[in-house]
Amino acid sequence: MNPFSYHKPASVNEAIHLASLSSRFIAGGTNLVDLMKENVIQPERLIDITGLPLKEIEATANGGLRIGALVSNAELAWHPLIEQGYPLLSQAILAGASPQLRNMASTAGNLLQRTRCHYFYDTGTPCNKRAPGSGCPARTGLNRMHAILGASAACVATHPSDMCVALAALEAVIHVQGPQGERQIAFADFHRLPGNAPERDNRLSDDELIVAIELPPPDFAAHCSYLKIRDRASYAFALVSVAAGLQIKAGLIQDARLALGGVAHKPWRQATAEQVLKGQAPCAALFTQAAQVLLQGASPLSHNGFKIPLAHRAIVRALSEAAFGKTFAGAAP
Template identity: 60%
Template sequence: MRDFTYLRATDISEAVAALAARPNAQLLAGGTNLVDLMKYDVAHPDAVIDINSLPMKEIEVLEGGALRIGALATNSQVAYDPSVQSDLPLLSSAILAGASAQLRNAATTGGNLLQRTRCYYFYDPSTPCNKREPGSGCSAIGGVNRIHAILGASDACIATHPSDMCVALAALDTTVEVVGPDGTRDIPFLDFHRLPGDHPERDNTLRTGEIVTAIRVAGGHFRRHQSYLKLRDRLSYAFALVSVAAALDLDDGKIIDARVALGGVAHKPWRDPLAEAELAGQPATREVFEGFATRLLSQARGQGENDFKIPMAHRAVVRALTQAATGRSQIQAEKRIR
């Protein structure tokens, strides 16, 4: 770990000013990702700005039933909040599928949105990686790529986004609140993360000096018909090979609205709203779900070692939608696929 300057922000404006004045600074909240990256010499900020004392920990119910979750609310705090469990069970389930209890106690909402990829080569400074050093190449292409992307990849990067929470947020009506040198703005969640393109070093659409202060999630009509399914190499403390956040609004067995987001398959949580729209008016049957999964994955491309992810993702989409339709959501504590 390299030397750095430690700063402790006492209010949001001070944190914004400190971050804007130091282009190579990083914010410290739970530290569950940043500290690892610094130890591995992947991230070497010249300044670390501690924001843990800022007033961004509250979870509040807004007029209309939406929930506003502060960026410093811990993953455990969010997962076990009564309003989240009641109105957004998909979000609670996704969080509980991730990491370990100890990490969830420390990791924050804002940090979860901003965490970096878990690509082997990104974490190894001795290998070329365009995310770590733009223009150096992507070692995963033609290398060990079992965990890598099958959708939205580019010739510059095939890494995947590691979050479970973000997959659920992508399936719901979520807005990211940010503040920066030019004031406040809202970012629709589907626009917050980026595909790699020619600039895989850019994970999101934040501008210089901007800080995530909260997320707003619309109060849902997906309380009953939802499921978060996570497929991984072991049943605890493992990142998803494929995960699915599925949510349905049904009327007499017919689909009124459908949301499906995939994790473990792309550089960002993956959704296709056009494919979802075609489900409206159709019966909630396995045959319909099979057709949807085929369309959703029609552009999927493997890299050799991860080819298995394509049929795995297809089956996972069908299973998650079936669980959601029957009102039998995946229960993370059971440690088995229902």
């Protein structure tokens, strides 16, 4: 680990003033400290934001919620307003990490965590995300955990967050603040696909700080499901995960949200798949059709072809559980 300076600002404006290309904001540090220990990143300055007033969960004027950037994952998952109005988010958070990590990890930090690709963490191997232009050995190497959607010749890594999959389905809005003031970023636009610049994970500038995440009014509390398929039941990243939310009235689906995790560089949504569900009566055939649309264009690597049928079955199962609280026969992976 390289030497670095440490600062603990007393205000958001002071934190932003200290920010630079060679600095990093730190809160829980559950990912950042690991990256520093492995010399994947070597910041010259750490800006400790844990003393900033960004820890509130508050109702908004339109009936939604504003979640401070420093609210811990554990506090968020168990908060009564989240459990009642946004159980999809609570389910996703509790499916991720361990209780100890959830106690430390912050809401904003969850959005900013880096991929767990083993080539990215191994500084003895090339990695375009860590060293642009050096290559992507995962394309022909060990790639069982890697992307089947949205990848590029430069990178096939996946985003590791469970919480972000639910936030994508809920269409959250991210509030960030920088030298030019505060701006809002739709969740769908926050994370980037790799393209030819995989080193850039998101749309934040180096001198911008996430201050809050805003949730719209709750519309999917009655019919939602977060399903995570992983190698073991405890503390493992998703092979495939699904966040499904439905609005059902008079036996028909009025609105639908569907997002996948573990398959791409960012939570994966396609409006066309959700459109398939709208106005229809929920059934296995309909959910199968939506899964086919959502997985269009999936391109497996040498070791992860199993993810396509796995994701298909997981989508049908999650939609079934959201609609009926049960799984259709044969739908479970």
